Amino acid sequence: MDLTAFAGEVGEAGPVTISGMATRGGPVPGVRAVQPPAGIEWIQADEMTMRCGAGTPVDDVDAALAEYGQCIALPPHGTVGGALSLGHSGIRRLGYGPERDVLLQACYISDRGHVVQAGGPTVKNVSGFDLCRLLVGARGTLGFIGDVILRTRPLPADSQWFTTEVDDPFPTFARLYRPTSVLWSGSRMWVLLEGHPADVAAQAEACSLTPCSGPPELPSGSRRVVAPSAVGSVAGTFIAEVGVGIVHHADPTPDLGPIESSVTNLARRIKAEFDPSGRLNPGVVVA
Amino acid sequence: MTTSLVDDLGAALSPDRVRVGETELALYRRDASNLEGHAGAVCFPTTASEVQACVRVAVRHGRPFVARGAGTGLAGGATPLDDAILIVTTKMNRVLSVDPISRLAWVEPGVLNLDLTRAVTKHGLHFAPDPSSQQSCSIGGNVANNSGGPHCLADGVTTAHVIGLEVVLPDGEIVQLGGEEADAAGYDLRGAFVGSEGMCGIATKVCVRLTQNPPAVRTMLMDFASVEAGAQTVSAIIASGMVPAALEMMDQLCTRAVEEYIHAGLPVDAAAILLVEVAGLPNGVEADVQRIVEIGKAHGAGTVRIAQDEAERALLWKGRKNAFGAIARIKPNYYLHDTVVPRRRLPEVLKQVYEIVERHELLVMNVFHAGDGNLHPLLVFDKREPGVMDRVHAAGEEIVRVSVAAGGVLSGEHGIGLEKRDFMSLMFNAEDLDAQARLRRAFDTTGLANPNKVLPSPASCGDVQHVPEGAWI
Incomplete structure (x- = not known):
């Protein structure tokens, strides 16, 4: 994808922010905003890869991939670039892995307005440092992603949500073989099983799970992260991702205090190397 | 080697875990590549604070330091240059x-x-x-x-x-x-x-x-009359929506060498064999086995051998995992390459690899992760032959070039190290490399952590040089 025009918009100086569909917070207010290109450039089903502009809606990508029997492990809605820049995986993370494992190559615009390629086009690649993973979750503070090559995955033959009442999710969790998602509210669990229909049915039966229409609505007060083993001790109204440790809580996030200062220093050095003048998404601090 | 540096390291660890004897330094002059350097001292810390102490001594003396694990790397990443302090982590093994x-x-x-x-x-x-x-x-x-x-x-x-x-x-x-x-x-x-x-x-x-661990595993072997047919089967399996646990390919020369070595009953007349493993829950596994066999047959697979028990499965894998041991039966030396190409380009790139190798009058065996498009052309030769090293050099560089030209990458799993450092500009321009250098600088403000690996010096950007001398096994 030709990113020359987008690079020109980002320019070489002055504060600039990037805007997608504003589903994940939107651009920095009061700052000149640019939009990355949108559109699917190609889908190579036999490579399980695709290339698209960062401004492409995730839902468009999923719809296009469905025609090839494939999907993308990004949470729905908003743009591909927005999903990657925030770096929050969806509730299928247990089975599909984190968002960062989806991004194979990113062409981004640097603080100096140059197009920079990070990563490479193939699923397997250890050529040079892994800048792609640094970009995922960086919220546009190190460069503005223009286009990406993503790893796709096959759609499962069968996909069914189940539920059951349990005070402790771990015994059932231990018995399941690679479930796609296991959610728990403190008293009820929801399980997404995918694969061959007979395997899905057999696993559900072995764990006394009842089919249900889908996952519960997630509380939106805060999205917290705890060690997976600490999920059992979360209090209040919540839905926890068992085996992952992400907790969707009804209450806002408590103040966790400052994080380890050496990591903060390292994060500052990263920002200083990639955007010394602080012009990209000014005011956004990733630490 | 200044005495005070050795003394400082000895004080940081204990003198018996800082080695400076020439025989020991010689043992650590390279990793499993043959890119040789020279260490100034070899340290064996047992804790994070000892590693920290070694690093601090190195920085205080302005001496580069290189971390080394078991030393099995194939790209010279753990080769100590410029009398670097080698920090070996093998004693931290809990x-x-x-x-x-x-x-x-x-x-x-x-x-x-x-x-x-x-x-x-x-x-x-x-x-x-x-x-x-x-x-x-x-x-x-x-x-x-x-x-x-x-x-x-x-x-x-x-x-x-x-x-x-x-x-x-x-x-x-x-x-x-x-x-x-x-x-x-x-x-x-x-x-x-x-x-x-x-x-x-x-x-x-x-x-x-x-x-x-998967509840069910099925391992099968299919043989093909051409490398192209095997490669097309690989693409067709992935395109049909299956991701097998493993999908490995061996060409005829390799199969013959392995068969002579382990006697697994491999089809030595086939041009290529595919080792496919499917793992997961039993119904899904059986359905995938059936579809994979159908796809193989549609692409001209000869016999399909499905391992009947764990012993047979282990035997099939033994053939794959011991391929490098088997090549000693053909020639005494080998050089293993590692590039990735899009799966759909496998047939043509393999064809080019055979042509390159033939032109340079060498032998190649291909045993590789076909499912990932991860090629491992293994050039086999006898380094006592006059001029052979130049031909191995030249063939290796051409293989890297055709892989990248086909939309692939420099390395799938061995890394860049010293071996491919000067090829980085085939894949990345000066801006791309500058961004990687920035990442490195943020982590390493001293510039002393394993310098001169991975990133070509700015002067050599855009000017692909030969693999450094001594890169051959």
Whole structure:
């Protein structure tokens, strides 16, 4: 994808922010905003890869991939670039892995307005440092992603949500073989099983799970992260991702205090190397 | 070698764990590549604070330092240059904790890959990355090289299985990157560190994700009358929506060498054989086996051999994993390449590899991770033949060039190290390389952590040079 025009918009100086569909917070207010290109450039089903502009809606990508029997492990809605820049995986993370494992190559615009390629086009690649993973979750503070090559995955033959009442999710969790998602509210669990229909049915039966229409609505007060083993001790109204440790809580996030200062220093050095003048998404601090 | 540096290292560890004898230094002059350097001292720390102390001594003396695990790397990443201090992590080999419920473990970097899997087998778990060197390579080395292996087709390479790291940064500070918490706020410094080939610091603890052992596994072998037919079968399997646990290919020369070595009953008349493994729940596995056999037959597969028991499965894998031992029957020396091409380009790139090798009057055996498009052309030769090294050099460079030209990448799992440093400009322009250098500078403010690896010096950008001298086994 030709990113020359987008690079020109980002320019070489002055504060600039990037805007997608504003589903994940939107651009920095009061700052000149640019939009990355949108559109699917190609889908190579036999490579399980695709290339698209960062401004492409995730839902468009999923719809296009469905025609090839494939999907993308990004949470729905908003743009591909927005999903990657925030770096929050969806509730299928247990089975599909984190968002960062989806991004194979990113062409981004640097603080100096140059197009920079990070990563490479193939699923397997250890050529040079892994800048792609640094970009995922960086919220546009190190460069503005223009286009990406993503790893796709096959759609499962069968996909069914189940539920059951349990005070402790771990015994059932231990018995399941690679479930796609296991959610728990403190008293009820929801399980997404995918694969061959007979395997899905057999696993559900072995764990006394009842089919249900889908996952519960997630509380939106805060999205917290705890060690997976600490999920059992979360209090209040919540839905926890068992085996992952992400907790969707009804209450806002408590103040966790400052994080380890050496990591903060390292994060500052990263920002200083990639955007010394602080012009990209000014005011956004990733630490 | 100044005495005070040795004294300082001895005081930081203990004198018996700082080696400076020429015989010992010679043992550590290279990794499993043949890119040789020279170490100023070899240190064997046992704790993170000892690693920290070594690093601080190195920085105080302005001396480069190089981390080394088991030394099985193939790209010269752990070769000490300029009398660097070699910091060997093999004595840090404890599995610190295993959480079988959350399927995580904290380990020290010197734990061997297969030892980790053995330590968690009782919980029905394993560590998914399985390089062919898994009996002897260390987790720290896997982290440094972002190692792969046959079973990374379905489960991903090392970075997908390492969630947290304790790292001694080049300035001596100890930090934790990532951790047990998923999607924690902040940059993915863990992700940036994995695969950084010892140039961003030294990992002293690693938190790994463990994978459930599959309830059902089926391994099958298919043979083909042409390499193209085998390669097309690989593409067709993936395009049909299946991701087998492993999908490996061997060409005829390799198959013959392996068969003479292990007597597994391999089809030595076939041009290519495919080893396919499917793992998971029983119904899905059986359905996939049926579809894979159908796809193979549609592409002209001759016989299809499905392992009937664990012993037969182990025998089929033994053939794959011991391929490199078998080549000694053909020629005494080999050079193993590692590039990746899009799966759909496999037939034409393999054809080019054969042409290149023939033109240079060499022999090549291909045994590789076909499912990933990860080629491992193995040039076999006798280095006593006059002029052979020049031909091996030239053929190797051409193979790298045709792989990248086909839309591939320089390395799938061995890393860049010294071996491919000067090829980086085939894939990245000056801006791209500058961004990688910035990442490195943020981590290493001293410039002393394994310098002169991975990134070509700015002067050589855009000017591909030959692989450094001595790059041959």
